[in-house]
Amino acid sequence: MSEEIIKxxxxxxxxxxxxxxxxxxxxxxxxxxxxxxxxxxxxxxAGKSTLVRVINLLQLPxxxxxxxxGAVLYQKDEQxxxxxxxxxxxxxxxxxxxxFQHFNLLxxxxxxxxxxxxxxxxxxxxxxxxxxxxxxxxxxxLDGRENSxxxxxxxxxxxxxxxxxxxxxxxxxxxxDEATSALDPKNTIQILDLLKDLNAKLGLTVVLITHEMxxxxxxxxxxxxxxxxxxxxxxxxxxxxxNAKEKITREFIGGSAKAIATLQDYQLAKLxxxxxxxxxxxxxxxxxxxxxxxxxxxxxxxxxxxYSNIEVLRGTPVGTLFVIIKGSLENQKQALEYLxxxxxIITKISEQTLVEGGSAK
Amino acid sequence: MSELFAKYLPNVVFQGWTGDGGxxxxxxxxxxxTFWSALFGGVLGFIFGIGLVLTDEDGISAxxxxxxxxxxxxxxxxxxxxxxxxxxxxxxxxxxxxTQIGTTAALVPxxxxxxxxxxxxxxxxxxxxxxxxxxxxxxxGATFSDIVFDVYxxxxxxxxxxxxxxxxxxxxxxxxxxxxxxxxxxxNMAIAYGYNRFANDTTFVAxxxxxxxxxxVQLVGDFLAKIFNHKNA
Numbered sequence: 378m379s380e381e382i383i384k385x386x387x388x389x390x391x392x393x394x395x396x397x398x399x400x401x402x403x404x405x406x407x408x409x410x411x412x413x414x415x416x417x418x419x420x421x422x423a424g425k426s427t428l429v430r431v432i433n434l435l436q437l438p439x440x441x442x443x444x445x446x447g448a449v450l451y452q453k454d455e456q457x458x459x460x461x462x463x464x465x466x467x468x469x470x471x472x473x474x475x476x477f478q479h480f481n482l483l484x485x486x487x488x489x490x491x492x493x494x495x496x497x498x499x500x501x502x503x504x505x506x507x508x509x510x511x512x513x514x515x516x517x518x519l520d521g522r523e524n525s526x527x528x529x530x531x532x533x534x535x536x537x538x539x540x541x542x543x544x545x546x547x548x549x550x551x552x553x554d555e556a557t558s559a560l561d562p563k564n565t566i567q568i569l570d571l572l573k574d575l576n577a578k579l580g581l582t583v584v585l586i587t588h589e590m591x592x593x594x595x596x597x598x599x600x601x602x603x604x605x606x607x608x609x610x611x612x613x614x615x616x617x618x619x620n621a622k623e624k625i626t627r628e629f630i631g632g633s634a635k636a637i638a639t640l641q642d643y644q645l646a647k648l649x650x651x652x653x654x655x656x657x658x659x660x661x662x663x664x665x666x667x668x669x670x671x672x673x674x675x676x677x678x679x680x681x682x683x684y685s686n687i688e689v690l691r692g693t694p695v696g697t698l699f700v701i702i703k704g705s706l707e708n709q710k711q712a713l714e715y716l717x718x719x720x721x722i723i724t725k726i727s728e729q730t731l732v733e734g735g736s737a738k
Numbered sequence: 739m740s741e742l743f744a745k746y747l748p749n750v751v752f753q754g755w756t757g758d759g760g761x762x763x764x765x766x767x768x769x770x771x772t773f774w775s776a777l778f779g780g781v782l783g784f785i786f787g788i789g790l791v792l793t794d795e796d797g798i799s800a801x802x803x804x805x806x807x808x809x810x811x812x813x814x815x816x817x818x819x820x821x822x823x824x825x826x827x828x829x830x831x832x833x834x835x836x837t838q839i840g841t842t843a844a845l846v847p848x849x850x851x852x853x854x855x856x857x858x859x860x861x862x863x864x865x866x867x868x869x870x871x872x873x874x875x876x877x878x879g880a881t882f883s884d885i886v887f888d889v890y891x892x893x894x895x896x897x898x899x900x901x902x903x904x905x906x907x908x909x910x911x912x913x914x915x916x917x918x919x920x921x922x923x924x925x926n927m928a929i930a931y932g933y934n935r936f937a938n939d940t941t942f943v944a945x946x947x948x949x950x951x952x953x954x955v956q957l958v959g960d961f962l963a964k965i966f967n968h969k970n971a
Binding site: 433435467468469470471473474475477479481482483484485486494495497498526527528539542543545546 | 868870871873874875876877878879880881884888889892893895896966967968969970
């Protein structure tokens with residue numbers, strides 16, 4: 378499962394305007410493994426959309442290297458420039474599905490025609506195309522609506538049509554460009570779950586562009602955070618969630634960063650000599666033990682909860698606790714060993730972090 | 739009935755149905771000029787309109803040189819007042835149809851007069867197709883002709899019908915002016931037989947017929963535009 382299906386290397390995208398040069402994407406390297414749901418988050422204008430359009434060359438980069446499923450689609454450095462020919466590019470694009478914020482369906486064609494449009498060059502016979510289009514519509518839960526026009530459907534349904542169209546040529550990659558940003562919360566969740574489902578069932582690799590962290594938390598396993606054309610932080614969802622380094626990441630993620638901000642704002646963390654403050658992160662796998670009681674009973678360590686929160690990451694509840702631990706150094710050490718044995722992630726928070734710097738914003 | 743006509747519309751009756759200056763030939767000439775110049779001018783305008791969109795900076799075959807060519811030609815012809823164009827291109831007319839006067843001769847200036855107008859309208863209609871839809875089509879590997887026919891022309895179909903209606907109505911107006919170079923038609927009837935001879939009833943009836951023609955075009959156009967529109971249900 379570690380085959381790298383998308384390899385973007387040192388991608389630069391520069392837009393030249395009359396007397397301005399805009400570096401939309403700067404030296405970005407992004408590798409996505411087969412089967413990943415890779416979230417790319419950032420504010421509007423961070424360059425996320427431009428970056429993912431490079432994957433199927435809807436956006437031609439200024440320099441860099443694009444390799445999809447082992448085939449180099451684009452390569453340009455100082456000496457060489459190498460762009461795949463138009464015909465092969467069209468074939469490659471069919472293997473990279475894409476969905477958009479505003480669905481972008483053909484308004485003058487019925488939804489089954491919309492899906493069939495993507496199959497026009499599939500080499501299938503007309504009858505097979507109709508059959509396949511119908512199956513795809515069934516797959517996304519739109520059976521019975523095939524002869525409707527897009528305008529007759531709700532936003533969520535239109536996005537389902539767009540997904541059916543994107544999947545028409547059995548792609549290995551699906552790019553979702555803010556696909557849930559124009560939908561209401563209920564439809565957002567349904568579309569995200571559908572993507573997760575397709576990822577599980579078809580082994581589809583999903584690149585999920587969004588400015589909504591909730592979408593990423595719900596389905597992604599990896600995250601990259603973009604700011605001003607660069608990826609400033611990346612990693613596994615849980616790792617980023619519990620241990621974000623960049624300020625902008627914390628703004629997006631919430632989680633522990635939010636906790637730290639709260640603690641700073643209210644100055645809750647005033648420590649005494651024999652006290653230390655820790656962030657404990659645990660999942661549903663290790664909640665059965667009454668850990669705080671054990672700390673006291675077995676190690677004589679008092680734990681004072683100053684902040685707690687639960688978030689759901691990929692369907693797994695992840696709890697964050699900020700506790701002040703009080704006791705002799707030796708006892709504290711034993712207590713921490715015990716917590717580690719319970720597979721609780723422990724991060725020591727220095728008093729400094731909580732006093733200095735003001736809140737995350 | 740015919741007595742009533744003879745009493746109140748004496749000049750109209752005097753023109754007669756057929757023969758030189760008759761009503762039927764006049765109607766026929768107007769229809770003839772409208773039809774053929776709509777065809778020639780329409781095809782030319784359509785090509786230029788599509789060309790303007792495809793070769794534009796954000797078009798699917800961006801080409802600064804070609805775009806500039808389309809743009810300049812259209813702007814140039816739009817800038818020449820039609821009545822001057824009639825006279826101005828007379829030598830060209832002579833070259834193409836072998837004569838400078840008459841109904842057929844009018845087709846050349848009419849076509850050249852209407853095509854830039856139509857080209858601009860086609861350009862606007864096609865530009866109204868959301869860039870995102872074109873991008874989506876490209877993302878599923880659509881070819882150039884898929885994008886032109888299935889996306890641009892099909893998506894803008896209703897809008898194209900609407901602008902074609904507007905253009906046809908303008909063209910009917912131009913055919914009236916073409917009467918000035920002896921092209922005949924209802925315009926000529928209103929001016930030469932009506933206005934110039936103080937036969938106000940003739941002018942009136944000729945105008946009425948032009949109006950009826952315009953209304954028919956408008957109604958048919960509106961109807962078709964509605965049938966082919968699925969964008970706003």
